[in-house]
Amino acid sequence: MKQFVHELKGMMKLPKLDSFGKMLCVQPHPDDADISMGATIAKLSQKGIRIYYVTVTDGSAGTRDESLVGKRLAEIRKREQEKAAEILGVHELLWLEFEDLGDYSIEQVREKLIQIIRKIEPEIVFTVDPFAPYEVHPDHLKCGMSTAQAVSLYRLPKLVPGTTNHNVAAIGFFNTAFPNTFYPIEQEHLNKKFQAISQHRSQFDETSLQTLFFYLTEKSRAYSPMEGQLVEPFKVLPPMALHVVSEAYML
Ligand SMILES: [Zn+2]
Numbered sequence: 001m002k003q004f005v006h007e008l009k010g011m012m013k014l015p016k017l018d019s020f021g022k023m024l025c026v027q028p029h030p031d032d033a034d035i036s037m038g039a040t041i042a043k044l045s046q047k048g049i050r051i052y053y054v055t056v057t058d059g060s061a062g063t064r065d066e067s068l069v070g071k072r073l074a075e076i077r078k079r080e081q082e083k084a085a086e087i088l089g090v091h092e093l094l095w096l097e098f099e100d101l102g103d104y105s106i107e108q109v110r111e112k113l114i115q116i117i118r119k120i121e122p123e124i125v126f127t128v129d130p131f132a133p134y135e136v137h138p139d140h141l142k143c144g145m146s147t148a149q150a151v152s153l154y155r156l157p158k159l160v161p162g163t164t165n166h167n168v169a170a171i172g173f174f175n176t177a178f179p180n181t182f183y184p185i186e187q188e189h190l191n192k193k194f195q196a197i198s199q200h201r202s203q204f205d206e207t208s209l210q211t212l213f214f215y216l217t218e219k220s221r222a223y224s225p226m227e228g229q230l231v232e233p234f235k236v237l238p239p240m241a242l243h244v245v246s247e248a249y250m251l
Contacts (some may be wrong), residue, residue: 025053
């Protein structure tokens, strides 16, 4: 079995993150990509890779303060994400504005994402891992699944009339339990990521920010295959692994 998985890996040619010109990051809420791959985004943007964010929901449910729930919070979070994106060097922000914790479907999001993939033509699409064993947040599950389906099916006119000759070479998952890619980052990229996360003031007070920074720093050390190196872990797969290939979680 080990040999078979090894051969499959060779056949699938897992791509390198810096080898792309355009990257699309699809996140459930404003802040998710900054938290889970902000340092990688800062580094790739420095290297000249063009980075687009798609935020699926409006973030309007992310508070315990009832007077803020809804449009008021959505506006605040949009501004926070804009500031954070500027720090990381994200080139463009796209908003799908589905209601945070709302009654929208995977199919509705998938349709929008197929249109965006055909228009922007990214070589790699990142999203949250919908297969993470203990993830329960409905927006995260729907975001990850609709993105994975869009990356698998974006050429088919049945889902959105028309087609494309563009080739998406890879999908990357963050918040994954099955990482196969450990992207090396420097302290300066981690610092930028923390600066970006700090913009999401509606989500974090000073104490929770410090706890999050501690967790993320330790995580970037712990996942590194090399002592002293910092990384962000991802699951990167070619789109063909998203259908029928039951060994994909091992690749
Ligand atoms: Zn989220």
